[in-house]
Amino acid sequence: MKRIFEQKNIFCLPWAQTILGTHLNGKVNFMALDWLTRVNIAPPMLGICVNKNNASHGAVIDTGEFSINLPTVDMIEKTDYAGLVSGKHVDKSDLFEVFYGELKSAPMISECPLTIECKLSQTVDLPTHSFFIAEIINIYTEDAFLSEGKPDIMKIRPFLLTMPDNNYWAVGENLGKAWSVGKQFRTTRR
Amino acid sequence: MKRIFEQKNIFCLPWAQTILGTHLNGKVNFMALDWLTRVNIAPPMLGICVNKNNASHGAVIDTGEFSINLPTVDMIEKTDYAGLVSGKHVDKSDLFEVFYGELKSAPMISECPLTIECKLSQTVDLPTHSFFIAEIINIYTEDAFLSEGKPDIMKIRPFLLTMPDNNYWAVGENLGKAWSVGKQFRTTRR
Numbered sequence: 082m083k084r085i086f087e088q089k090n091i092f093c094l095p096w097a098q099t100i101l102g103t104h105l106n107g108k109v110n111f112m113a114l115d116w117l118t119r120v121n122i123a124p125p126m127l128g129i130c131v132n133k134n135n136a137s138h139g140a141v142i143d144t145g146e147f148s149i150n151l152p153t154v155d156m157i158e159k160t161d162y163a164g165l166v167s168g169k170h171v172d173k174s175d176l177f178e179v180f181y182g183e184l185k186s187a188p189m190i191s192e193c194p195l196t197i198e199c200k201l202s203q204t205v206d207l208p209t210h211s212f213f214i215a216e217i218i219n220i221y222t223e224d225a226f227l228s229e230g231k232p233d234i235m236k237i238r239p240f241l242l243t244m245p246d247n248n249y250w251a252v253g254e255n256l257g258k259a260w261s262v263g264k265q266f267r268t269t270r271r
Numbered sequence: 272m273k274r275i276f277e278q279k280n281i282f283c284l285p286w287a288q289t290i291l292g293t294h295l296n297g298k299v300n301f302m303a304l305d306w307l308t309r310v311n312i313a314p315p316m317l318g319i320c321v322n323k324n325n326a327s328h329g330a331v332i333d334t335g336e337f338s339i340n341l342p343t344v345d346m347i348e349k350t351d352y353a354g355l356v357s358g359k360h361v362d363k364s365d366l367f368e369v370f371y372g373e374l375k376s377a378p379m380i381s382e383c384p385l386t387i388e389c390k391l392s393q394t395v396d397l398p399t400h401s402f403f404i405a406e407i408i409n410i411y412t413e414d415a416f417l418s419e420g421k422p423d424i425m426k427i428r429p430f431l432l433t434m435p436d437n438n439y440w441a442v443g444e445n446l447g448k449a450w451s452v453g454k455q456f457r458t459t460r461r
Contacts, residue, residue, distance in 0.1 A: 094429070162453030165453050205404070207310055248448060251442075261351070261437070266351075
């Protein structure tokens with residue numbers, strides 16, 4: 082029996098936990114970030130959603146640059162911490178060792194298996210948040226996290242967040258190939 | 272040793288597999304959709320990214336309404352099929368049983384444990400895709416999928432997609448509470 086779920090201000094889907102890296106007033110800053118998606122293929126672009134009350138919101142606007150970092154399950158405590166305290170009050174610049182690619186204000190986390198260097202191209206102003214659309218300048222990883230030349234989620238071991246129950250989850254078992262497991266069903270329907 | 276991953280046109284994060292429901296030329300249509308995110312809290316809004324070549328792209332623009340449906344692992348074949356064939360060539364209207372909420376052109380899938388009814392509010396035009404920002408009108412679920420009044424991912428059993436390896440994944444073990452597991456680390460840093 083269908084019912085309306087009242088907490089519609091909270092998204093109910095599982096999504097990948099990431100860490101947003103910025104330069105805040107000239108210093109490295111980090112923030113736990115979950116609201117992001119790819120938005121364009123050519124050029125490669127992604128969009129992130131940041132609350133206007135967050136210190137990182139001003140940092141992205143000021144510099145026009147940021148990084149998206151994919152932490153492993155081993156980094157869950159430090160990632161959660163990055164979401165517990167604000168860069169307005171706490172200096173988080175030493176939380177992770179960072180490296181840089183082409184951009185000057187997109188600090189990337191060395192211990193993250195996959196990091197994305199982004200340059201802001203468009204800001205969509207919404208009531209409580211801004212949606213920052215950015216071009217992907219480079220994606221960085223290590224051979225140890227690849228299988229057959231592609232990122233391997235079982236080697237990367239990222240984790241997921243669900244709300245409003247506020248739980249972290251591991252990625253589970255493989256369920257088959259996309260654009261493939263439906264082929265048998267397609268044959269049946271013909 | 273960091274290296275640049277060349278396939279930057281493909282997103283490497285795991286994301287929740289959903290099904291986009293629309294009315295295409297007056298008939299129900301479905302499309303597998305992965306690129307979506309929350310974008311605003313008040314009012315509750317989400318954004319979805321659709322390729323301009325997809326039939327669903329025109330359907331969203333024509334009607335200004337759509338649904339986001341969260342399938343379970345048991346629906347993996349039909350979901351994959353919805354992404355294998357285009358509404359331009361194949362009538363997918365009978366693929367799932369649907370129900371409606373407040374909107375006339377946002378068909379929701381009855382067998383999905385959680386569905387979101389959306390009304391388009393803004394279209395961001397990008398080179399290959401459009402990013403559709405929509406207000407969440409209602410979220411529908413059933414008591415069987417809730418624990419303590421909140422959607423329970425272990426009861427819903429959604430699945431994830433990774434690219435470019437194109438694999439589907441189950442959600443794995445619980446790793447603890449968000450906005451909580453980092454508190455001990457915060458204490459240590461003080």
